[in-house]
Amino acid sequence: MNNTAIIFAKRNLKLKSVNAKKFALWLFIVSICMLFAGLTSAYIVKKSDGRWLEFEMPDMFLYSTLVLILSSITMHWTYSKAKDNSLKAVKIGITGTAIIALAFFYMQYLAWIELVAEDVFFVGNPSGSFVYVFSGLHLAHLIGGLVFLLVIFLDTINYKVHSKNMLTIEMCTTYWHFLGVLWIYLYLFLVMNN
Numbered sequence: 001m002n003n004t005a006i007i008f009a010k011r012n013l014k015l016k017s018v019n020a021k022k023f024a025l026w027l028f029i030v031s032i033c034m035l036f037a038g039l040t041s042a043y044i045v046k047k048s049d050g051r052w053l054e055f056e057m058p059d060m061f062l063y064s065t066l067v068l069i070l071s072s073i074t075m076h077w078t079y080s081k082a083k084d085n086s087l088k089a090v091k092i093g094i095t096g097t098a099i100i101a102l103a104f105f106y107m108q109y110l111a112w113i114e115l116v117a118e119d120v121f122f123v124g125n126p127s128g129s130f131v132y133v134f135s136g137l138h139l140a141h142l143i144g145g146l147v148f149l150l151v152i153f154l155d156t157i158n159y160k161v162h163s164k165n166m167l168t169i170e171m172c173t174t175y176w177h178f179l180g181v182l183w184i185y186l187y188l189f190l191v192m193n194n
Helices: 003-016 020-047 059-083 087-117 126-157 167-193
Strands: none
Touching (some): 020 126, 059 087, 059 167, 087 126, 126 167
8 A cells, every 4th residue: 555545544534533422422312312212112002002091281391391492592602602712601601501400300390290280190000100201311311411511610610611622512512402302302292192
């Protein structure tokens, strides 16, 4: 093999290489998608059994969906501020996103209270169980997102987040948007299939 071919091959490999951390994040996202795809499929199969409790989805799920969309907007704003090296704005944006996420948590709790008031429990009819499992698993993944936000906040304090070092905040933003899209999917799935 001549030198030109070797140089071309090395350049080609560099172009095709993927950041290992980004790749791991995307594998994680794909695995979450597969988990929820399996659960939504199980929901549809179980619903066809015929023993299905019909109930109204709590309005609080809709309101919490809007709140989660707001947190996605603040996260995107935070990401854009990191590109501009506005570290004070990044800290404010991360804090705001986390506070909005905590409001989402509380609203999910209120939705669960509404479900209990409608006699829809985790144990009992599978229609209610699925709602608790979907929302509970989503909240578990959102806890991971909050930990990721904390990491970004600490990195920002230590001047590790700026226009020349965007990897962690880019990954966090990707994950945060994914969580928003996932919840919208779950909410619409539950509303249309209940």
